[in-house]
Amino acid sequence: MTIHAKNVETGTVSQSGTEVFIPLNKLKKSPRNARKTPHSEAIIEAYAASIAAKGILQNLVVEPELDGEGAETGFYLVTIGEGRRLAQLLRVKRKQIKKTELVRCIVDTVNDAHEISLDENVTREAMHPADQFEAFRRLNEERGWGAEEIAARFGVTAHVVRQRLRLGSVSPRLMQVYRDGDLTLDQLMAFAITEDHARQEQVFDNLTYNRDAYIIRRELTLTHVAATDRRAIFIGAGAYIDAGGMIIRDLFTDDRGGFYNDAALLDRLVIEKLQGVAESVRQAEGWKWADVHIDYPHAHGLRRTYPQPVALSEEEEAAYAAALEEFNRLTEEWNSEEESPDDVDKRFGKLEVEIERIDALRHAYDPDVITRGGVFVVLSHDGKARIERGFIRAEDDQPETEVQEGSEGYTINGDGEIIEEGIGPDRGDGDDEAEDAGKPLSDLLVRDLTAHRTLGLRLALGEQPDIALIAITHTLAAQAFYQGVEAHCLEIRPTSTYLAGHADGIEDTAAAKALADRHAEWAADMPGDVVDLWGFIVSLDHASVMALFAHCASLTVNAVKQPWERKPRAHETADRLATAVALDMAAHWRPTVRTYLGRVTKAHILAAVCEAVSDEAAERLAALKKQPMAEAAEQLLAGTSWLPALMRTTEPAALGEPRDVIGEAAAAADERSGVDIEPPQGETDLAATDSGSAAEEGEPPHIAAE
Secondary structure: OOHHHHHHHHOOOOOOOOEEEEEHHHEEEOOOOOOOOOOOHHHHHHHHHHHHHHOOOOOEEEEEEEOOOOOEEEEEEEEEOHHHHHHHHHHHHOOOOOOOOEEEEEEOOOOOHHHHHHHHHHOOOOOOHHHHHHHHHHHHHHOOOOHHHHHHHHOOOHHHHHHHHHHHOOOHHHHHHHHOOOOOHHHHHHHOOOOOHHHHHHHHHHOOOOOOHHHHHHHHOOOOEEOOOHHHHHHOHHHHHHOOOOEEOOOOOOOOOOEEOOHHHHHHHHHHHHHHHHHHHHHHHOOOEEEEEOOOOOOOOOEEOOOEEOOOOHHHHHHHHHHHHHHHHHHHHHOOOOOOOHHHHHHHHHHHHHHHHHHHOOEEOOHHHHHHOEEEEEEOOOOOEEEEEEEEOHHHOOOOOOOEEOOOOEEEOOOOOEEEOOOOOOOOOOOOOHHHOOOOOOHHHHHHHHHHHHHHHHHHHOOOHHHHHHHHHHHHHHHHHOOOOOOOOOOOOOOOOOHHHOOOOHHHOHHHHHHHHHHHHHHHHOOOOHHHHHHHHHHOOHHHHHHHHHHHHHOOOOOOOOOOOOOHHHHHHHHHHHHHOOOOHHHOOOOOOOOOHHHOOHHHHHHHHHHHOOHHHHHHHOOOOHHHHHHHHHHHHOOOOOOOHHHOOOOHHHHOOOOOHHHHHHHHHHHHOOOOOOOOOOOOOHHHHHHHHHHHOOOOOOOOOO
């Protein structure tokens, strides 16, 4: 024990300015300490870690405590160093030291305690953050200390240390720009996403007036792949790193897994893994070929077939009925209970698997299709392998039948020439010359006869709406489900705009999947040969024909607005169609940073929040920069059904009274027949009005009564 410590214990007051060792339990907080706001837990923790590693580097300044009569109480009031006293008390609580631990102090009875306490807190200049970042980096590089060890010695978390180490590794040139005040800390943190100094400086030199942190991050990661990308999900971080790849992490924002730095390596790994899946499918199912692609090859030009209904065996039908009966029984038994036992849940799961397995057997590909066809294995939007089956290449398609028997008393040979029934050595007149045997009809005659037949079909079909509906449905279905096969006689050519060329990622949405599933369900019911399609449609009930007709018609809808197109009436029709089908785009689309908010101005973002949430919510976002504003707006709009004006559907009431199109057509026909029919009272001559407006715009006028 030192002489000063003994003096304190015996109650002798040391002279002002002398150094003494005082037991911790003899120190108290001074009521004249200028700091009234208590120290944070984080700073006390940092003091404790520093003292544990290096001891108290700066003496505490104290003065003796006096009682009401001016006598010393044996305790000392801490004028300077209250944070260090609290840190030592924390170490006592953790049983790292005793409460009698000696603390080195300086006694000061000359200066005013409040003044020197204020001076201690005011007359100081904090280290520049850049110096701190580089100092941490030196500890890491020169002493070999890791983030955890540095964190323990300075009372901060390992994550904070990693952040400072990353900032310390920023290009020295950019660090100096930061010291000079020409870069903010947010911008410096954005540059720290990569440790490539050359790339950092290149992006810095190419920055324009917009130096927002998100712009810097975007430029630095342009050639990288986000961990949320479907390719990264499919491969996984472990496999990518094992293959020699590196994942870049942003320690200052939620990077959702970081960025894969080698896109070419990632693509190669994806292709290799897809090839493994494709080969497994090909061998297991017997397909002739299997191709792999990251993106679905829409322009493949191949004919596609679909699985056809097949009858189940008696054993499979019995197993299906038994599983379904037990499933329904368990459902009825446990339906009223909030929770069912684990064994019942497991039984439900097994029954569902069995029912789905047998259901899948109800449709199968023709073995001949499998031996000639193939599959595409592509990467789905959710990072899983997507298998598309039933494609047949042109060279694998079966050749056309060389001679077909017509149903109207004629034969079509392999060249498509028509031969009249009864002409030939075995059918015609025995007196015909041999060189005329089997001579086809002339092209001119064939054209003449079929033209008359076409006219007859037009006249008859126009008088039978039900058959017309079937014929149109057949025409649409033949082209939607049997591509490359000319099997329709109505000159209706449906076109379907490739939407993925207009909106990136649209085919990976839930709405696109629902449409594809609906198409696949119809395709599974279609006959294998297009020749049987007419009979299939005729055999359907009216509701099914209408459903198939609606599906085929839906594939031709095009409401995409192109900047160079000028077709306002087509878009007006699309709006009316949306109203007629009560389209609610909020069920299929929502505004996110990627889909909308990150692609419009700040004014548009604030207007959306103001309209969907409140003026106050928009005001709270007004001071934010573009990217944080868009991200915050996405959260606010998530619970609403807000849509941009282009996505909204007009309420039917806003369109006024519906127009009686059928009635107008009937009236016009009657007028052409010479019958004078008065329109209902209050109606105007809409046909004449439409005719005038159309003529003004240079379009053909509507037919009006003369």
